[in-house]
Amino acid sequence: MTERSALVGVDTGGTFTDFVVIDGDDIRVHKVLSTPDSPDRAIVQGLRELGVLDRMHALVHGSTVATNAVLERKGVRAGLITTSGFRDVLEIGRQTRPKLYDLRVTREEPLVPRDRRVEVIERLDERGGVMTPLDAESVTRAVQAMVDSGVRSVAVCLLFSFANPAHEEAVAAAARAAGLHVSASFEVLPEFREYERTSTVVLNAYVGPLMDRYLARLEEALPDGLPLRIMQSNGGSISAATARREAARTLLSGPAAGVVGAAFVGGASGFSQTITFDMGGTSTDVALIDGAVGETTDGQIGGHPTRLPTIDIHTVGAGGGSIAWFDLGGALRVG
Incomplete structure (x- = not known):
């Protein structure tokens, strides 16, 4: 042996x-x-x-x-099933303005466009009590809409499902029965804050099959x-x-490993305060170590929020293999 x-x-x-x-x-x-x-x-x-x-x-x-x-928007074709009235939560977001004085600011397009976001009739209160029972016909229509649109992976995120997952479990079961890969918020991130929870479960659906x-x-x-x-x-x-x-x-698996390794090397060399810079061929990751590796539950990747615990890393979609080019206005672009 x-x-x-x-x-x-x-x-x-x-x-x-x-x-x-x-x-x-x-x-x-x-x-x-x-x-x-x-x-x-x-x-x-x-x-x-x-x-x-x-x-x-x-x-x-x-x-x-x-x-x-x-970062390269090369995930699978994904869809979203949500509570009636919450179809546009990905675009409404938090109405924050990180670049308040930028006259040419552009927002990242949602990973799931509006025509692949569908609603089901149901409603829970904040304690998980049923206000509107789950409508079986709306579930059937929603799942069929996903199948008809060629979706491979579905995110299911219903209002207050973290307090009572029963409705979400039923929708997820129907989608799985139709042969779809399913990411349900009660399994991925069962906590409050609808926008961040929806964004996180959509990210899971977007990369899950890969x-x-x-x-x-x-x-x-x-x-x-x-x-x-x-x-x-x-x-x-x-x-x-x-x-x-x-x-x-x-989502930040490789970058996180780099920061953990850098923290070990820095500590072994007698440095408790370091900046890590990890450039690969496709992306570049930067993190600050101030005595200890910083963590956050308010992370972002490619402009999309995630509430899952992450090392506090800033990642950009440009690396050693990225191509530099000039756009029509003569501005230098990378990647």
């Missing part, structure tokens, strides 16, 4: 996939080109080149697959029983099963 002695860390970026192998006192690093159409292929290729595919006792994986899918598909293939390619841990946005790790189900937790 082959001894499983190697601990392997893998970081999948948009351009390169990097490996660190710790095997006893031996530390090795390796790099291969990423395979964006199927990220697991680059991981398996690198593990084979290193000769550790059958010698690992654990694999820890950080990824920018979800990050880049949002993460689910490639992590499933990766698990199949790895030895049976091998612990596979996925870095999540708060700097900790979760199981592959959780990452497949709650993909929004990995």
Whole structure:
């Protein structure tokens, strides 16, 4: 029987996939080109080149697959089912003005356009009491509208479902029965604040099938029983099963891993206050470490709020492989 002695860390970026192998006192690093159409292929290729595919006792994986899918708007075709009257919450938002004096300010378009946002007739009060029972016919119409529009993944976010998930459970079950990938807010983020909760569950729906598909293939390619841990946005790790189900937790997976590593190196070098700058081929991540790694539940990625715990990182969709160009007005653009 082959001894499983190697601990392997893998970081999948948009351009390169990097490996660190710790095997006893031996530390090795390796790099291969990423395979964006199927990220697991680059991981398996690198593990084979290193000769550790059958010698690992654990694999820890950080990824920018979800990050880049949002920044480059290359997620799946997603839809939203919500309570009647709340179809436009993604566009109404909080009415904040982060660039108050910018005369040419533009807002990020929602990841789910209005024609793929549908309503069901139901209403709960703030304590979860039923004010308007869930209308079964409206659920059937909503699910059929999703199917007819070619949606692959559906976010379900009903008003006050965190207090009583019964209506949302029924809508989610109907959508799953129709063969759709479903992200329900009572499973992803069961808490108040409708705009942020809706945005978070839409992000989960937008990247969920991508993460689910490639992590499933990766698990199949790895030895049976091998612990596979996925870095999540708060700097900790979760199981592959959780990452497949709650993909929004990995939106800053790779960037968070970089900050955790930088904090360790800075601390070992005697620095408690550092700025981390992590430029990959596709995106760039910056974070401030002031004695400890900062965390927030008011994060954003690509202009889209997320309430899941994240390391406080600022990410932009420009990296070493981005193309610089001039627009029609002569202004320099990158990416």
